[in-house]
Amino acid sequence: MTRTPTRDLILAAAVRTAAEKGITGASMDEIADRAGVAKGSLYYNFPSKDAIFGQVVRDGFDRLDIALRQARGEAKGLSAMRAVTVATLEVLSDSPDRAKIVAAEIFRTDRPWADVVAPVRAGVVVHYREVLQEYAAARGESTDAITDIAGAAFLGAIAGAGLEWLLFHKERPLPEVAEQVLALMPR
Template identity: 35%
Template sequence: MNVQTPEPSRRAGGRREATRRKLFEAAVTLISEQGYGDTTVDEIAERAGVAKGTVYYNFGGKDELYASLMEWGVTRLADTLREAVPEPEVEPRRALAEVLRAGVVFIGTHEALARLLMAETWRTNRSWYATVRQIRTQAIGVITDQLDTMVERGLTRPDLDTALAGSALFGMVVTVALDWRTLQPERSVEEIHTTLAHMADGLIGSPSSPY
């Protein structure tokens, strides 16, 4: 049997991605524990098990690493939500519920990363706008798409502001999930999701709802 050996460039690319992932995970852990300002490049490299120069080679410095980390985190979240979208024949309200559940599970699994992403939305430096915009277009966009489908099929109010409702639902997912992990970790994800789904139904309403 012939087994093709990966091309050198592909192997190098795979190693680099693995290194970047280790650096991201190390940075998430350290920054969530002690804050961005108190976390050094030396500490990130040590936690990731690489040389300090590796950080500079891959990112240029701590600020660039952090900006790339934010982009990576939002992409992971958005991909998770997108992958949760069922087949087109699935009833849209149920499809939306599956997307919201995926968000709860993601935040429960990657709590430190989620907290960093949410904290970034309140920062006032240059990276703030880029992160918020990426959350809006990628992560919240998945929710908004489901709401648009519901409006198109007459399954909710025709005047529903889907962009605003999408942001509201995303905020609910984040708040409920972090509250769950921080204050009520003994509750099951299904219990949390059921409550969230009921809240979502109340927000988006039905075709005949006057509000």
């Protein structure tokens, strides 16, 4: 029987609530209720609502970044494309609620935490771009034409497939979803 720190209870409740109602729609009252603590405890553990969700979004990108680094370290070429796709889908399915929040927030530029999140987001896109470039190079093709936009397209393809999977076709196994994404890729 491990005791979960209040801070983590709050973050988990915030994720669950915002997945349903969006960040602005998630009230501190409801987060406190779901966490099983009083609202005052929210403000003891975090300075503000923005601080809570800044942490949630940053955690999401951090988890993805760590998973991508590990996947890229273990494979190259086409295997790296597959490894990166699988790793991303695993992060999504580990926490679909968090994924929904990040997906909804990723293109908002006016958030208090936007300045902190933007570089992390850009760093994640670079992983996908570099994997695409390495694969193109391995096939003897030019890498010049592959920009961050292609990286964002790769990430978008995985996210689109992953969320469609988790929300509407949850019975499918993960490898099958990965194949649907990779079927789009050049070979």
